[in-house]
Amino acid sequence: MSYKTILTEVDGKVATITLNRPEVLNALNDQLMDELGAALLGFDADDNIGCIILTGSEKAFAAGADIASMAKYGLKDVYRDDFITRNWEEIRKVRKPVIAAVSGYALGGGCELAMMCDTIMAADSAKFAQPEVKLGIIPGAGGTQRLPRAVSKAKAMDLALTGRMMDAAEAERSGLVSRVFPKADLLKEVKTIAKEIADMPLLTAMMVKEAVNAAYETTLSEGIHFERRLFHTCFGTNDQKEGMAAFMEKRPAKFTNS
Ligand code: CO8
Numbered sequence: 001m002s003y004k005t006i007l008t009e010v011d012g013k014v015a016t017i018t019l020n021r022p023e024v025l026n027a028l029n030d031q032l033m034d035e036l037g038a039a040l041l042g043f044d045a046d047d048n049i050g051c052i053i054l055t056g057s058e059k060a061f062a063a064g065a066d067i068a069s070m071a072k073y074g075l076k077d078v079y080r081d082d083f084i085t086r087n088w089e090e091i092r093k094v095r096k097p098v099i100a101a102v103s104g105y106a107l108g109g110g111c112e113l114a115m116m117c118d119t120i121m122a123a124d125s126a127k128f129a130q131p132e133v134k135l136g137i138i139p140g141a142g143g144t145q146r147l148p149r150a151v152s153k154a155k156a157m158d159l160a161l162t163g164r165m166m167d168a169a170e171a172e173r174s175g176l177v178s179r180v181f182p183k184a185d186l187l188k189e190v191k192t193i194a195k196e197i198a199d200m201p202l203l204t205a206m207m208v209k210e211a212v213n214a215a216y217e218t219t220l221s222e223g224i225h226f227e228r229r230l231f232h233t234c235f236g237t238n239d240q241k242e243g244m245a246a247f248m249e250k251r252p253a254k255f256t257n258s
Pocket of ligand 1: 023024025027028029063064065066067068084105107108109110112131132135139140141
C-alpha cells in the first residue's frame with residue numbers, strides 16, 4: 001500500500017513506521033492518522049512481524065495536531081464528527097508491541113501519540129510537552145489521563161498547566177521514557193531492542209502487553225486475576241514447552257509462535 005504522510009520499512013521481524021510531513025514537523029492531520037492506523041493494523045495482522053517502531057524525523061517526532069486544520073473548527077465540527085477518536089482508536093487495537101522512538105519535538109498530540117505506544121525511547125534531543133493550554137484547548141488524545149499515570153500528578157499538572165517543554169533527561173527521570181540514547185544512535189539502538197522483542201515468542205509478548213495495559217484499566221485484584229489467567233494460558237503454548245526445554249537442555253530456544 002502506498003502512503004503519502006508516512007514511510008514504512010520492514011527489516012526481518014521489525015516494522016518501522018516513520019511519520020513524514022517534514023514541512024510541518026510531522027503535525028498530525030486526519031490523513032496521517034488514517035494512514036498510520038492502516039499501517040499499524042496491517043503490520044499487526046502480518047505473521048512475519050513481531051515488533052513495530054513508530055518514529056519521526058531527527059527534528060520532530062510530531063509537533064502536535066495540525067493547528068492549521070484545527071483553527072477553523074467550531075464546536076459542531078469537533079463534537080458532531082467526534083474529532084480525534086475516529087482515527088486514533090486504531091492504535092489501541094494493535095496487539096503487538098509498539099515502541100515510540102522519539103527525537104526532537106513530541107508536543108501535544110505528538111506526546112499523546114508517543115504515550116499510546118507501549119514504551120517510549122528517546123534521543124537526548126527529545127522534548128516533550130502538552131502545550132495545548134497556550135492555544136486555548138486542553139489535551140484531547142489522552143494527555144490529561146496518560147501523563148499523570150506515567151509521570152505523577154504533580155509533574156503532569158506542571159506540564160499541562162504551563163505548556164513547558166521537558167527534555168529527555170527529565171522525561172527519563174520522571175518515568176515517561178524508558179531509555180535515552182545519543183541522537184545519532186537512536187534508531188539503530190531502538191531497532192536492536194525491537195529485534196530482541198520480535199525474537200521473543202509472539203503470543204507471550206502479546207500477553208505481556210495485554211497484562212501490563214490491564215494495570216491501567218482495572219483494580220489491582222482484578223489485574224492480578226487477569227495476569228494469573230494469562231499466565232496459566234502460557235502453559236497451553238508450544239513456546240512455553242520449547243522455552244523451558246531449551247533452558248533445561250542449555251541450548252537456545254527455537255520459538256514457533258504457537
Ligand atoms: N500544526 C501545524 N503546523 C505546525 C505545527 C502544528 N502543530 N507545528 C509546527 N508547524 C509548522 C509551522 O507552522 C512551520 O510552518 P511554516 O514553515 O509554513 O511557517 C513549520 O511547521 C516549522 O515550524 P516553526 O517554523 O515554528 O519551527 P521552529 O523550529 O521555529 O519551532 C516548534 C518548532 C517549537 C515545535 C513550533 O513549531 C511550535 O511551537 N509548534 C506548535 C506546537 C504545538 O502547539 N503543538 C500542540 C498542537 S495542539 C494539539 O496537539 C492538540 C492535540 C489534540 C489531540 C490530537 C488530535 C489530532
